[in-house]
Amino acid sequence: MASKMLDPKTLTVLITGATSGFGAATARRFAQAGAKVIGTGRRQDRLDALKKELGANCHTLNFDVTDNAATIKALQSIPAEFQNINVVVANAGGAVGLEPAQEAKIEDWDQMIGMNVNGLVYTVRNTLPGMVARDEGHVVVISSVAANYSYPGGNVYGATKAFVTRFALNLRCDLLGKNVRVTSVEPGLAETEFSIVRFKGDKEKAAAVYKGVKPMTADDIAEQIFFVCTMPRHVNINRIE
Numbered sequence: 001m002a003s004k005m006l007d008p009k010t011l012t013v014l015i016t017g018a019t020s021g022f023g024a025a026t027a028r029r030f031a032q033a034g035a036k037v038i039g040t041g042r043r044q045d046r047l048d049a050l051k052k053e054l055g056a057n058c059h060t061l062n063f064d065v066t067d068n069a070a071t072i073k074a075l076q077s078i079p080a081e082f083q084n085i086n087v088v089v090a091n092a093g094g095a096v097g098l099e100p101a102q103e104a105k106i107e108d109w110d111q112m113i114g115m116n117v118n119g120l121v122y123t124v125r126n127t128l129p130g131m132v133a134r135d136e137g138h139v140v141v142i143s144s145v146a147a148n149y150s151y152p153g154g155n156v157y158g159a160t161k162a163f164v165t166r167f168a169l170n171l172r173c174d175l176l177g178k179n180v181r182v183t184s185v186e187p188g189l190a191e192t193e194f195s196i197v198r199f200k201g202d203k204e205k206a207a208a209v210y211k212g213v214k215p216m217t218a219d220d221i222a223e224q225i226f227f228v229c230t231m232p233r234h235v236n237i238n239r240i241e
């Protein structure tokens, strides 16, 4: 008997880092399919543009994911019609620097640990009780191939993403018997603002990363996220690389 895919119109999707790259593409993908979308980020002009583009089914929140108190405050401000979140895409994050460990800047490491580890766990911890109480949810964390394979200069970035993947698998244990799914999405090279951020605004260095290869696009990744989230409720995809 064929199982039914979930109707996206039943989904309220919180996406951190929706001002660019994967997060923005994911917000568009879900909104176009009729889901309600809450997009977050720190750049207000981008949030305003997203809201204007997606219309009434989009709500935006401006907060820094590394600040737990700000995260809680922002989530408490969500209007009633967006409150029943049943998909959380913990996507905000990135890489800062590509130097070998012995030359890397501690501030860059702090920034990566702050957004990719602390920020991600604050997002999940503050949204999970609601999904458990409503007995319906899905946590999607954006990890990376860098969690699974090492490369020179990937030191702390890869380690933060290994944390993300393991955190997702550990969540599965805690949520056993609950109707809350968990998926770790582990993309490879995709052209977004990722490398511009990694190389601190140096667009030439960023462009060189994608020279001579056909990188994936943010839309490619958004499609995968949409796919895992609309699988029938009894199907949980643990990891997609």
Ligand code: NDP
Pocket (backbone or CB within 6 Å): 016, 017, 018, 019, 020, 021, 022, 023, 040, 041, 042, 043, 046, 063, 064, 065, 066, 091, 092, 093, 094, 095, 115, 119, 142, 143, 144, 145, 186, 187, 188, 189, 190, 191, 192, 193, 194, 197
């Ligand atoms: P982008 O740089 O295009 O997007 C990053 C997003 O994260 C932005 O919306 C940014 O919003 C948000 N963000 C960053 N720091 C914070 C913060 N402290 N508080 C709130 N929001 C924050 O990169 P991608 O779309 O490529 O990256 C998305 C995720 O995918 C990251 O976790 C990255 O590590 C991961 N990834 C990327 C790959 C790639 O090749 N592109 C491959 C594998 C994984 P704002 O600046 O407005 O706050």
Ligand code: 8X3
Pocket (backbone or CB within 6 Å): 143, 144, 145, 146, 154, 187, 188, 189, 190
């Ligand atoms: C981003 C992909 O290979 O640049 O996570 O680390 S990679």
